[in-house]
Amino acid sequence: MRPAGVRAEITSRPRRGGALLASVLVLCVLALSAQAPARGHRGSVLQSWILTAAAPAVRAVAGISRAVSGTSSSVAETWTARSENVRLRHELEKREEELFRLRAEVQQFRGERSLRAAAPFLPTVVGSAPVLLLERRAGLQSALIGIGSAAGVGGGAPLAVPQGLVGRVVIAGRTLSRAQLLLDASAAAGARIARTGEVGIVRGDGRGALRLNHIPTTSRVQQGDLVESAGIDGIYPRGIPIGRVASISRGGNLFLDIRVVPTAPFSRLTDVLVLAPFPAREPAEGTSALR
Amino acid sequence: MRPGPIALVLAGATALEFFFGGSKFRGAWPVDWLLVGTAIVARWGGFGRAVLTGAAAGFLEDALTENLLGLNAFAKAAIGYLLAFVSVRVIFGGALAVGGVIALCSLANDAIVAVLRYLLLDSPIVIGTPYALWRAVATGTTAGALEAAWSFPWREWRERRRLRRLR
Numbered sequence: 492m493r494p495a496g497v498r499a500e501i502t503s504r505p506r507r508g509g510a511l512l513a514s515v516l517v518l519c520v521l522a523l524s525a526q527a528p529a530r531g532h533r534g535s536v537l538q539s540w541i542l543t544a545a546a547p548a549v550r551a552v553a554g555i556s557r558a559v560s561g562t563s564s565s566v567a568e569t570w571t572a573r574s575e576n577v578r579l580r581h582e583l584e585k586r587e588e589e590l591f592r593l594r595a596e597v598q599q600f601r602g603e604r605s606l607r608a609a610a611p612f613l614p615t616v617v618g619s620a621p622v623l624l625l626e627r628r629a630g631l632q633s634a635l636i637g638i639g640s641a642a643g644v645g646g647g648a649p650l651a652v653p654q655g656l657v658g659r660v661v662i663a664g665r666t667l668s669r670a671q672l673l674l675d676a677s678a679a680a681g682a683r684i685a686r687t688g689e690v691g692i693v694r695g696d697g698r699g700a701l702r703l704n705h706i707p708t709t710s711r712v713q714q715g716d717l718v719e720s721a722g723i724d725g726i727y728p729r730g731i732p733i734g735r736v737a738s739i740s741r742g743g744n745l746f747l748d749i750r751v752v753p754t755a756p757f758s759r760l761t762d763v764l765v766l767a768p769f770p771a772r773e774p775a776e777g778t779s780a781l782r
Numbered sequence: 783m784r785p786g787p788i789a790l791v792l793a794g795a796t797a798l799e800f801f802f803g804g805s806k807f808r809g810a811w812p813v814d815w816l817l818v819g820t821a822i823v824a825r826w827g828g829f830g831r832a833v834l835t836g837a838a839a840g841f842l843e844d845a846l847t848e849n850l851l852g853l854n855a856f857a858k859a860a861i862g863y864l865l866a867f868v869s870v871r872v873i874f875g876g877a878l879a880v881g882g883v884i885a886l887c888s889l890a891n892d893a894i895v896a897v898l899r900y901l902l903l904d905s906p907i908v909i910g911t912p913y914a915l916w917r918a919v920a921t922g923t924t925a926g927a928l929e930a931a932w933s934f935p936w937r938e939w940r941e942r943r944r945l946r947r948l949r
Contacts, residue, residue: 508829512863515837519856523902526850541845549846552797553804560805624803626847628854629896630908633847635803661849669847676906677849697908758809 542664543639549667550637553623557761561595603762605653615767618642622760623667630676630697632757634658638765639666647726649766655732655754656680656720657763673733674699674757681723682733687711690721693733693751699758701734703749710747712736718751728769783826788835795819796842812917813924814888816843820858821884821925824865836862850902857894861887875933881926888918 603619620638638644640663650657650670658672671678676697683690684703689712691705703718716736722729734751742748798815802808816839824832840858844851868883892914899905 508833508863508866511830512833512859515833515859516856519837519852519859522852523850523856523898526852538845538851545846549800552800556801556804559801560807563807622804624800624846625808626803626843627911627913628847629892629899629914630905631848631895631899635846676908677903697906698911699913759806761806 538662538669539664542635542662542667542669546639546664546667549623549635553621553637557599557621558595560761561599562591564595564598617644617648617765617767619762619764620644620668621762625672625757625760632658632672632675632678632695632697633661634670634672634760634763636660636668636670636763636765637666639664639668641665642765644668644765645768647768649727649731649769650763651731651766652755652760652763654756655734656727657755657757657760659726660765670763672757673701673753673755679724680727680733681721682718683721683729684710684712684736685717685719686713687716690723691749693718700737701751701753703736703751704742704746706747706749708741708745708747712739712747712749714739722769726769728766783823783828783831788823788831791819791822792816792835792839792842795839809913811920811924812913814891814917814921816840816854817858817861817884817888817891817921818925818928820862821865821880821887822928824862825869825880829863829866829870832862832866833859834862836860850898853895853898853902854891856898857891860894861891864890877926877930877933880929881922883922884925885918885922888921889914 618638620636622634623637624635626633636650644660645663646660648660648663650659656673658670658675658678660668661671662669672695673680673693674695674697676695678695680693681690682693682703684706687710689706689710691703693701693703696702701718706712714736718733718736720727720729720731720733732754734753736749737752738750740748795815795818798813802811802813802815820832820836820839823835836858837855840853840855841851843854843858848854865883865887889910893909896905896907896909900907
C-alpha cells in the first residue's frame, strides 16, 4: 500500500525519529515539571491566553454543531409533514426549509428559556453558557464553556443546571472558560444530606458517580435521600442539589461509604448556568474545593 | 506526508473534536479524532512527523481540557512513534488490524495520562472505565473504516459498475 520509495526512506530514518521522540518527551517532561509546582493555583497565564486565542474558532465550530443537533431533533416531524402530499411538497419546499430552520432555532430558545426559568431558584446567576466540549479521560472530567471574563466570569465561579450542581470554572479566558466537573476524580465539595442535616464531603470518582464521605455509621441516611451543597467549602453556595443516595455500605474508620448518583445530566449537558462566586471565604489551595 | 497536509489533518481533527464534543449526542460515538489524526500521519508520514503531530495534537488537547500542559502531548508523541514503528516494521494491513491497533492506542493514551496525572497531580488512577472502553471501540472502528475506505479499489468498482450499466 505504501510506495516503495517512501517505505525505504522511512525505514532508513527510525534512529532520527527515535532521537526526535526522545527530545519531544524530554520537552514534555520539562514543561510538566515547570508547571507541577503551580498546580495549586488556578492554571497558568499561558493556558488563559490559549483559551482566549482559541475562542473564535471553537465557538464557530460548536455553533454549527449545536445547530445540527437542534435540527436533528426536528427531523421526525419534518418527515411526517413531507409525506402529506407530493404536489404540496414541491410547492411548499421553500417554506418547509424556512420552517425547518425556525424549528431548530425555537428548540434552542426553548432550552435556554427553561434554563433561565430556573435561575430565580439558584443563588445569583451571572448568566447562561453553552457547553462547547466535554472531556472525560483518565479520571479527568472537564468542560469548555462559552463564557469568560468579558461577561464577568472568573475562576471559581460555580456552575449549575436546574437539576443540580455541575462544577466550577477553573480558568477563564475572555470569552471561553475551562470548568472542572463535580465528577472529576480530583473534585470535591462540602455536602449535606437534606433530610438528616448531616454534613460530609462529596467527591467525584472519575467514573461518572460521586462518593459521600465522613458520614458516621450512626447516621440515619437512607437510599434515595437528597444530597445538596452545604456551603462550607467557600466555593459552592448552600442548598443546590448534588445527587441522590444510591447505595450505602459500611466503610472503614466508623464512616459510611455512600455512593451518590448526580442529579445533573452530565452526559447530556448543553447549557449551564454560571453562578456568582460564593463569597464566604477564599477557596482553599489545591485542585479541588476542599483539597 | 508534507507539512501542509499534516496541518490540514490536524485542523480537521480539531474541528471534528469540537463538532461532536459540542453536541448533546457526544457520548453516543466518542471518537478521539486527534488520535485518529496522529495515526493517519504515522501511517504515511514517518517517525519524525508522527512524533511532532502527536505532540501538537496532544498539546492542543491539554491547552483546552487538561490541568497541565504536556500530559496528552507526552502520550500522543509516544503513540505517534509507536504507530510509525508498527506501520514500518510490522507487516499488517486491513481494516481490522488497523482498527485493533488504534483501539489499543486509545487505551494506552488513557493509561499514560492516568499515570502522569497520578505522579504530578496526585490524582487517583482511573483507567478501564466503560466510557474509555467505548471510546477505544469508537476510535478503533472509525480508524478501521477510514483504512477500509482508503484501500478500497474505488476506480475498479466504478468501472465495473459502468460496464454493468452498459450491458
